[in-house]
Amino acid sequence: MSRTTGTVAVNGAELYYEAGGGGEPLVLVHAGIADARMWDTQVDAFSAHYRTIRHDMRGFGRSPMVEGPYSHHADLRVLLDALEVERASFVGCSRGGGAVLDFALENPGRIGALVLVGAAVGGFEFDEEPPEEWDELVAADDAGDLERVSELEVRMWVDGPGRGPGAVDPAVRDLVREMNLIALKNEALGIDEELEPQPPAATRLPQIHAPTLVVVGDEDRPRTLAAADLLAEELPNVRKVVMPGTAHLPNMERPGEFNRLVLEFLRS
Numbered sequence: 001m002s003r004t005t006g007t008v009a010v011n012g013a014e015l016y017y018e019a020g021g022g023g024e025p026l027v028l029v030h031a032g033i034a035d036a037r038m039w040d041t042q043v044d045a046f047s048a049h050y051r052t053i054r055h056d057m058r059g060f061g062r063s064p065m066v067e068g069p070y071s072h073h074a075d076l077r078v079l080l081d082a083l084e085v086e087r088a089s090f091v092g093c094s095r096g097g098g099a100v101l102d103f104a105l106e107n108p109g110r111i112g113a114l115v116l117v118g119a120a121v122g123g124f125e126f127d128e129e130p131p132e133e134w135d136e137l138v139a140a141d142d143a144g145d146l147e148r149v150s151e152l153e154v155r156m157w158v159d160g161p162g163r164g165p166g167a168v169d170p171a172v173r174d175l176v177r178e179m180n181l182i183a184l185k186n187e188a189l190g191i192d193e194e195l196e197p198q199p200p201a202a203t204r205l206p207q208i209h210a211p212t213l214v215v216v217g218d219e220d221r222p223r224t225l226a227a228a229d230l231l232a233e234e235l236p237n238v239r240k241v242v243m244p245g246t247a248h249l250p251n252m253e254r255p256g257e258f259n260r261l262v263l264e265f266l267r268s
Contacts, residue, residue: 058192215262
């Protein structure tokens with residue numbers, strides 16, 4: 001299926017995007033350990049029914065980090081304005097899910113439906129023991145060994161706390177490690193300043209009335225599972241689904257099941 005690609009000047013940055021398909025717009029927003037490629041196994045299925053748009057947030061993938069303050073949800077608004085998208089449905093994973101929540105709170109009239117996958121929730125507080133990889137990760141980061149940091153973060157998020165590396169398709173692990181390494185190198189530049197919305201999303205969830213599907217993997221980290229519970233409790237129009245045998249990126253581990261779940265929800 002043919003797709004257009006390009007970049008859009010957004011608040012001082014150049015954001016890479018891809019778009020394809022026809023129909024109502026569907027925007028895919030990636031996780032903080034990934035980039036737009038995490039949706040490779042979704043775009044064909046979704047583009048058969050929707051104008052599907054995915055982009056690399058600034059500092060990820062093909063969108064360089066630039067100096068100065070920014071917010072991902074504000075970048076998203078400018079990107080959609082440039083693409084002449086007034087209203088869309090959104091699929092956001094992890095950090096991308098948090099950006100989608102913030103966008104929905106600031107732009108309620110531009111939301112069709114939301115799919116929040118292992119979503120971060122701004123301002124959500126949860127006491128959790130540090131992961132077993134934490135000390136080694138900090139040491140690797142202090143030593144500037146970003147490849148080791150990326151592998152340890154893959155263990156934390158892709159494998160999950162209850163599984164070993166052998167539980168996940170090596171191709172999935174390899175791609176996430178590659179995507180995450182780009183983000184780590186950009187983060188190491190230390191030139192960005194991400195602005196957090198105030199008041200945070202965790203205190204404003206009942207204001208989001210769009211139909212919402214919350215998806216979480218049963219092998220994800222306790223904090224993410226608790227955030228999914230919060231969303232299911234606080235959002236007024238919500239359905240929650242736990243995908244067994246997956247961790248933080250269920251769309252990459254079980255793409256067929258994930259695609260059916262999302263398309264059935266959007267059609268309903």
